Amino acid sequence: xxxxxxxxxxxxxxxxxxxxxxxxxxxxxxxxxxxxxxxxxxxxxxxxxxxxxxxxxxxxxxxxxxxxxxxxxxxxxxxxxxxxxxxxxxxxxxxxxxxxxxxxxxxxxxxxxxxxxxxxxxxxxxxxxxxxxxxxxxxxxxxxxxxxxxxxxxxxxxxxxxxxxxxxxxxxxxxxxxxxxxxxxxxxxxxxxxxxxxxxxxxxxxxxxxxxxxxxxxxxxxxx
Amino acid sequence: xxxxxxxxxxxxxxxxxxxxxxxxxxxxxxxxxxxxxxxxxxxxxxxxxxxxxxxxxxxxxxxxxxxxxxxxxxxxxxxxxxxxxxxxxxxxxxxxxxxxxxxxxxxxxxxxxxxxxxxxxxxxxxxxxxxxxxxxxxxxxxxxxxxxxxxxxxxxxxxxxxxxxxxxxxxxxxxxxxxxxxxxxxxxxxxxxxxxxxxxxxxxxxxxxxxxxxxxxxxxxxxxxxxxxxxxxxxxxxxxxxxxxxxxxxxxxxxxxxxxxxxxxxxxxxxxxxxxxxxxxxxxxxxxxxxxxxxxxxxxxxxxxxxxxxxxxxxxxxxxxxxxxxxxxxxxxxxxxxxxxxxxxxxxxxxxxxxxxxxxxxxxxxxxxxxxxxxxxxxxxxxxxxxxxxxxxxxxxxxxxxxxxxxxxxxxxxxxxxxxxxxxxxxxxxxxxxxxxxxxxxxxxxxxxxxxxxxxxxxxxxxxxxxxxxxxxxxxxxxxxxxxxxxxxxxxxxxxxxxxxxxxxxxx
Numbered sequence: 001x002x003x004x005x006x007x008x009x010x011x012x013x014x015x016x017x018x019x020x021x022x023x024x025x026x027x028x029x030x031x032x033x034x035x036x037x038x039x040x041x042x043x044x045x046x047x048x049x050x051x052x053x054x055x056x057x058x059x060x061x062x063x064x065x066x067x068x069x070x071x072x073x074x075x076x077x078x079x080x081x082x083x084x085x086x087x088x089x090x091x092x093x094x095x096x097x098x099x100x101x102x103x104x105x106x107x108x109x110x111x112x113x114x115x116x117x118x119x120x121x122x123x124x125x126x127x128x129x130x131x132x133x134x135x136x137x138x139x140x141x142x143x144x145x146x147x148x149x150x151x152x153x154x155x156x157x158x159x160x161x162x163x164x165x166x167x168x169x170x171x172x173x174x175x176x177x178x179x180x181x182x183x184x185x186x187x188x189x190x191x192x193x194x195x196x197x198x199x200x201x202x203x204x205x206x207x208x209x210x211x212x213x214x215x216x217x218x219x220x221x222x223x224x
Numbered sequence: 225x226x227x228x229x230x231x232x233x234x235x236x237x238x239x240x241x242x243x244x245x246x247x248x249x250x251x252x253x254x255x256x257x258x259x260x261x262x263x264x265x266x267x268x269x270x271x272x273x274x275x276x277x278x279x280x281x282x283x284x285x286x287x288x289x290x291x292x293x294x295x296x297x298x299x300x301x302x303x304x305x306x307x308x309x310x311x312x313x314x315x316x317x318x319x320x321x322x323x324x325x326x327x328x329x330x331x332x333x334x335x336x337x338x339x340x341x342x343x344x345x346x347x348x349x350x351x352x353x354x355x356x357x358x359x360x361x362x363x364x365x366x367x368x369x370x371x372x373x374x375x376x377x378x379x380x381x382x383x384x385x386x387x388x389x390x391x392x393x394x395x396x397x398x399x400x401x402x403x404x405x406x407x408x409x410x411x412x413x414x415x416x417x418x419x420x421x422x423x424x425x426x427x428x429x430x431x432x433x434x435x436x437x438x439x440x441x442x443x444x445x446x447x448x449x450x451x452x453x454x455x456x457x458x459x460x461x462x463x464x465x466x467x468x469x470x471x472x473x474x475x476x477x478x479x480x481x482x483x484x485x486x487x488x489x490x491x492x493x494x495x496x497x498x499x500x501x502x503x504x505x506x507x508x509x510x511x512x513x514x515x516x517x518x519x520x521x522x523x524x525x526x527x528x529x530x531x532x533x534x535x536x537x538x539x540x541x542x543x544x545x546x547x548x549x550x551x552x553x554x555x556x557x558x559x560x561x562x563x564x565x566x567x568x569x570x571x572x573x574x575x576x577x578x579x580x581x582x583x584x585x586x587x588x589x590x591x592x593x594x595x596x597x598x599x600x601x602x603x604x605x606x607x608x609x610x611x612x613x614x615x616x617x618x619x620x621x622x623x624x625x626x627x628x629x630x631x632x633x634x635x636x637x638x639x640x641x642x643x644x645x646x647x648x649x650x651x652x653x654x655x656x657x658x659x660x661x662x663x664x665x666x667x668x669x670x671x672x673x674x675x676x677x678x679x680x681x682x683x684x685x686x687x688x689x690x691x692x693x694x695x696x697x698x699x700x701x702x703x704x705x706x707x708x709x710x711x712x713x714x715x716x717x718x719x720x721x722x723x724x725x726x727x728x729x730x731x732x
Contacts, residue, residue, distance in 0.1 A: 019657075020656075020657040020658075022653060022657070023395075023653060023654070023657050023659060026650075026653070027395065027398070027399070030399075030402055033417070034402060034405070034417065037416065037417045041414055041415075041416060042414060042415065043412065043414050044412055044413050044414055047411075047412040047414070048411075048412075048679070048683045049682070049683075049687065050678075050679050050682050050683075050687075051412055051414075052409040052411065052412045052414040052416060053414075054679075055405070055675045055678070055679075056405050056416060056417070059398065059401050059402050059405060060402075062398045062401070063398055063402060066391070066394065066395045066398050069391055069395075070391065070392070070395050073389075073391055073392075074657075145448040145449075145656065146447060146448050146449065146450045147448075149447040149448065149450045150444055150447050150448050150652075152447070153443065153444055153447040153624075154444065154645070154649070157440075157624070157628075157645050157648075158645070160628065160641075161638060161641045161642060161645065164628075164632065164638065164641070165638060169629075173625055173628070173629070176621075176624060176625055176628060177621045177622070177624070177625050178621075180443070180617070180620060180621035180624045180625075181617040181618055181621040182617075183447055184446065184447055184450060184616060184617035184620055184621065185450055185616075185617050186615070186617040186618070186621075195618065196621075199622065199625060200625070203625070203629060207275060207629065207633065211275065211278045212278055213274075213275065213278070213629075213633040214633060214636050215629075215632070215633065216632075
């Protein structure tokens with residue numbers, strides 16, 4: 001990593017560009033859980049071989065192998081330091097990036113990625129010129145994560161799950177709609193309340209009364 | 225000509241007011257999700273699965289077919305007018321299509337694209353009508369070893385082609401296979417990885433997985449990207465919506481070539497329409513370069529016609545392969561396979577006998593759907609583009625509500641809602657770090673099948689591994705697979721070299 005423009009910003013900087021290690025870590029955990037589960041499995045007697053443990057054992061090994069391979073891949077190809085209207089390399093506006101990605105993907109099969117597994121050293125200039133593939137607009141915006149929005153959204157869903165049965169579909173569903181719209185950037189909270197209630201009520205009417213789906217009535221049970 | 229009378233019966237089934245309504249609803253929904261970037265037919269069908277459970281299967285499936293093709297019609301509209309392809313299948317046609325729009329020829333680009341979709345889809349559907357029954361008859365000779373070979377073929381093909389790297393594709397596949405392990409093993413009755421929770425004895429419901437990965441995962445990814453996206457400019461399309469005779473003459477060969485390229489890709493599982501659309505684009509570009517009047521780079525209609533025809537042709541034949549072999553070749557096909565299972569149907573050779581009314585009605589609905597879509601798209605394309613003005617936060621809030629509604633409605637279990645959130649987070653992580661989602665679905669759906677067929681083969685042969693490759697069909701499949709992967713690796717490394725040399729000497 002000697003080619004990084006600003007060397008020595010420490011461990012956190014190194015990891016910040018490699019948050020992708022979450023996925024191999026997840027695979028690692030999955031592989032270990034599968035391995036333990038396979039060893040401790042209660043196998044009914046008299047099962048024809050190969051029994052129920054063979055395939056899980058195979059998958060658990062595969063999980064561990066791919067965890068290692070993916071970790072190596074992430075370590076070698078860190079995410080670019082900066083995205084967007086890049087100050088890192090002068091000529092890299094997002095628009096330009098999208099265009100190059102497209103023209104590059106043009107005549108070749110879409111899966112061809114020049115920036116993966118080629119540079120063993122993971123030099124920044126190489127990744128900088130050819131940002132990650134996967135859709136023109138995605139290329140420019142994939143890197144950054146809006147953490148408050150993600151947390152807000154996941155929190156809203158958790159609240160919805162907790163309140164669905166006690167409060168009933170209409171209230172919980174409206175809350176879900178309102179909360180998601182809010183975390184995704186709606187600026188009209190009061191207007192949204194009406195939209196959300198209209199949405200959940202019409203769903204209750206259409207699907208519960210119309211199609212006969214089973215939705216929890218909650219505290220409004222007597223009203224409907 | 226048994227097929228023709230069967231197809232005639234199919235048309236009679238579809239041409240009832242109620243079923244026509246489903247075709248129409250499917251086409252509308254499909255075009256809408258096609259136009260909107262980030263939403264695709266696979267997600268739409270996944271969201272519809274739970275709420276359509278009370279419909280009769282024929283109505284539901286002809287609606288799904290409408291959604292499938294509508295997505296392919298619609299995805300190029302936003303690509304042409306806004307340079308943001310509605311789906312990965314429209315990236316190839318966006319390159320020239322958007323240049324045409326910038327040049328003031330948006331209407332012609334939209335018309336070329338709509339007619340191309342119609343042409344490719346219809347021609348391929350005709351081929352499916354004639355050849356799918358024979359394919360199904362051939363597949364009745366398949367035993368466990370052959371089905372295992374088919375599943376392995378689908379695993380490797382989709383992992384190798386869909387993702388940006390084979391490593392990432394295979395990683396996704398392994399995630400899918402691992403998810404599918406949860407539940408009681410059907411052959412031995414052993415409970416696997418359930419943690420003793422009765423909710424997990426039946427395994428994780430496929431609807432939970434598809435909705436979590438495709439819908440909720442996408443919504444979380446949208447939240448994560450919030451504030452980083454620039455508004456794309458919408459080019460207004462004015463003028464005639466039909467092609468002049470000269471444009472038509474120019475586009476027709478491209479439609480034919482695109483269809484020819486697209487048809488085989490539906491049968492050999494390479495995971496959807498991305499590869500054929502790019503191949504068609506490359507072909508048109510190379511052919512045009514040889515002759516005068518080459519407009520590539522400035523908006524050439526052939527660059528839209530070829531890929532669009534190829535994409536729809538692939539989708540048609542992929543449906544044929546799904547019906548006849550039970551082999552899903554893309555995320556959408558995998559979701560449709562899940563839909564068949566929801567209705568207690570197993571696509572494959574026996575489907576043509578057991579549910580022939582459904583199969584032929586479905587095939588007939590392809591043709592009707594194409595006509596409906598052509599009518600919906602040709603004159604109204606600019607209107608569809610208005611959909612892009614719906615505020616994103618309402619759109620995705622609505623999707624979240626529908627996802628949760630569907631999950632709760634199928635099982636009435638709060639536990640499934642927790643699961644869908646967990647899988648949604650997994651789907652977000654995969655999107656965030658560049659792992660393709662389609663192999664997970666294929667792994668989840670075909671994993672148990674592969675395991676069962678493997679164990680059956682081994683049980684019958686008493687542990688002789690050569691039984692896996694002893695039949696000519698399975699041996700052929702493995703050889704084709706090996707050749708295909710080798711070819712892909714060679715092509716990729718060659719493409720990479722070409723890119724490198726091209727980057728050294730930048731061409732305008």
